[in-house]
Amino acid sequence: MVEGIASNAMAVRIAPAAQLALFVAIFCLLSIVVGGMRAVPCREALIKRFERVFNIAAFAGIAAIMLIPVISIAQRFYMPSIGYAMCSELQGNPTMWFTDWVRDPTWCVRGKSLEWVNEQAREAFLRTAP
Template sequence: MRDIKNIRRSAIFVIPISILLSVGCFWFSFMETIPMLKDINALAPTIRIMPGAPTIFMTPFVFITLALVSVLNSIPCNDNILRKSDKALSIIFALGISSALVSLIFITPLQYYAMPKLGYTRCNILEGHPTIYFTDWVKKPEWCVRGKSREWVLEQARLASGPENP
């Protein structure tokens, strides 16, 4: 038999944390991942790629499903419903892990193949390069200068385009 009292006590923490983590993942998607895709599409002078970015799109669904399963476990309901919700959580969790593996196994080599074809040079010496899980790319190799920021690269690109293009 399930201990409903302890399940409800833990649900008080699981549900808000799951919702906050989901909101954080959506925020990261809109603040980091979508601008990265727009930069690639616009052939921006500098691009920062995170190979694990597609995982961020799957992660909120894991947390939302976890919150729903927590709600279903904290109310007395049919065991058949609980088994189906646990199975749904397992499937979504497996999809999240597989998207992470696909991201790391395929997107990392894909960027090293595709970005040079788009005219970019790898540059991991720019200031503000956060971790080894991000890769900076610049349009011109001379813009890859140690200690300079991505804003400096954008300024150099603006200056190189001439005064007629502000």
Template sequence: MKDVAAVRNFLPQIYAVFLVTAVLCYLTSFGGFFEQWNGLARKAPVVRFTTFSVLTVFLAVIVALLTITLSAKAVPCNERLTGALMRVLNVLAFVSFGVMVVFALASAPLQRHYLPQLGYSTCNALKGNPSVWFTDWVRNPDWCVKSKSLEWVNEQARNAEKN
């Protein structure tokens, strides 16, 4: 029963951590994760790939699952249920670490292999690039102009469509 009381005292902090984590994941790159793939699907003129944006999906799920598990322990729920939730949480944390390592090693080679096949050229000149955190790809190599922004590339593409 002592554990249940300790978990109940900790719940307000874990709920706050969950909310802050969810907001930060969305603001930093979770929204960008879906935007990247949407840009590829609609053949956007420029795509910026953030290498670790997929990890925010795992981070958000891990924190949500931790919140659910601690809430179940505070009720208290069936020990088998909370044990199963803890096992899933441990597996997810291990898988997330593995995905992080694989993405860190494979992201750049996969981009260099597949994006040219989709009609994209690498661009290291746009504003904010180069960086270890993301890479830019443009459909027209002429739009890769030093210190220009992604918005400028999109504007050039719209102007080219009008002509």
């Protein structure tokens, strides 16, 4: 997502909730570890350390959840200012999980994929290249 925007990609898919995947993975792993430590006799000081990391991961995940609406609103203002147009016609849209953005609104064709848009952009570039 960020790499595509930074490289001026012709089509970008932004999934604001994708940032939660890391927090969910860490949260689940730490749940298993702390649960196992509680089930098996273990030093209380060691358990407290893992519980502290567990709590930090939980609060960081909650903060990430609260940022989802902020990211969604920010993209609606920022993306048009850098030359992208929202496209809700591509394959899999509209959905609440991601938003597609294209540089050229004529490439926003119902039922076509993001890869198709990138292929069209590549072909257009090759036609105009000397």
